[in-house]
Amino acid sequence: MYIQKVRGILVEGNKSFGQISRDVIAPLDAKTPLWWYISASLAMGAILFGGWAIYTTITVGIGAWGVNNNVAWGYAIINFVWWIGIGHAGTAFSIFLLLMRQKWRTSINRAAEAMTVVAVVCAGLFPLLHMGRLWNAFFIFPYWNTRGPLWDNFNSPLFWDVVAISTYFMASAVFWYIGMIPDFATIRDTTASKIKKKVYGFFSFGWVGSAKGWLRFETASLLLGGLAAPLVVAVHSIVSMDFATSIMPGWHTTIFPPYFVVGAIFSGFGMVLTLMIIVRKVYKFQEYVTQSHLDAIARILTFISLIMATAYSTELFMAWYGGQEYEMFTFMKNRVTGEYTLAFWTMVTCNALIPQIFWFKKIRKNITIVFIASIFINIGMWFERYVIVVTSLSKDFLPSSWASYSPTAVEIGIFVGTLGIFLFGVLLFFRYIPMIAISEVKGILKKTSK
């Protein structure tokens, strides 16, 4: 049951159904603003840089990257895990909150799901490129072949990754699209433009909002939600097993699956917060994405950040308590102190310490501070993956084969390229798709509006 005292007002301004449709569709009908073109050009610039980097990677080979025999996994896997983590936001929002019947999800879930789909596309690019021979990428799928037939190694987490991430992409995209069908129908029926009527009509799949249609829609959403919720846990657990099933000090720990899943949801929520603060400001959606929404996300972030802090301390404690010298070295001499100490402490500060400011209601109400804190979380989560990947690989068992790692322009280029793809994807979403789930906001209006 929704208790207003706890969660606050979710739709302000005493809206009517018609008003909600008009407000949310307004940005799609308005002239494309100048800032949109500027951001899109920036994104295109980043994509071009990324295109050059990808071209170099394919033509020169992995030698164009800064990875070496020891640090064989560098920027590619760091960014892969980072993007997948961000991609967990959509599912966390839409699915966990849907299953728990949290009404405050409705204004944010559409943007979070859009983010998921684009982030997973960005993530998928990295392992593909890291294969070196992109044209042989189809080898990762089990298909009847002339090499035996030799099948994939079904015991390998890398293969599990392929299955999990393709499933995750499909499920997120479908969940996102099905949610948009009633809204496309609303645009089809309210727009004055003939072209829009045709285009949105095409994508609305002939939706009319009949009783049976809604029943099936609701049931399908819940079923897809119920199926995708364990998938979220599975995807990042599998990603963590890419590391945890190896014998590398710092990776070979049983805490990794829950630690990664929670970390992914943390970074996803952080990115949602960043994005929603921008959206509500730019599109003047303050009445839909209210203080109560931001407050709820900030509270969740505080709680998750405590779990992150517990995970960090557990790792350090186990390194000491386990009495294994390599573990002890990796954690104490190569993370807490040593060459990568800055990265480690950035991670701790951004993920475990900074979110603690959200304990104070006054700070949770200050949008500028919340925005800055959310950016720190995004940065902190990137550094977490950097610390995990680079510190363990750079100095392992044999000091004679220790090596440092620093990315080359090509690796940075691919990362910047994915940032460009993400920005461009999000901009397209802002321009052509209703950013707030119209029918879902209408559904909660009576109980939660003012």
Added chain:
Amino acid sequence: MAKTNIIGVYDDEDVLMKAIHFMQKKNIQIKDVLSPIPIHGVFEALKLTTRLPLATFFYGVLGTSLTFAFLYWASVVNYPLKFGGKPLNTLSFIIILFVATIFIGTFLTFMTFFIRQKLYPGKEVQILDPRSTDDKMLIVVDKDEKLSAAEINDIKSAMRESGASEVNEVEEITTKKKFVWKHEKDIH
């Protein structure tokens, strides 16, 4: 002959719910209710049910069985290759089974939803009232040819009495174009 519908337009979901019960008490057969949001009371009042969860369960079972059959065949029968001393029929399958079950379950569930609901890209439908996806709720009653003028009036007044802001009649256009073989006479 084209069918006609009598449509009661309502502004509020609570009024709509009361209207449905009111009309059902008067034994008026409600054909459909169109609304911009899902209203749970409507499903119960119209006694609508769906077997989608059951279908999803079977898809899940199918997904698990098919995936296991493939993994077993590939690893044990077709090309038995030992990895790290693990048995050929290994526990690692569980992870693939888990995810592949979700894949097949999700894919077939949404396909079933689209097929049963007859939703597809570019589908053209007749919109009885364009406001029904925006801010109005409609109760649709079939204007049967057998109904007398008095009965039709009863339906309309029941709609008005139960709080309908408008009562309209909309003719249903059948968009289905049937392919008809030309009769021999026409060819000659």
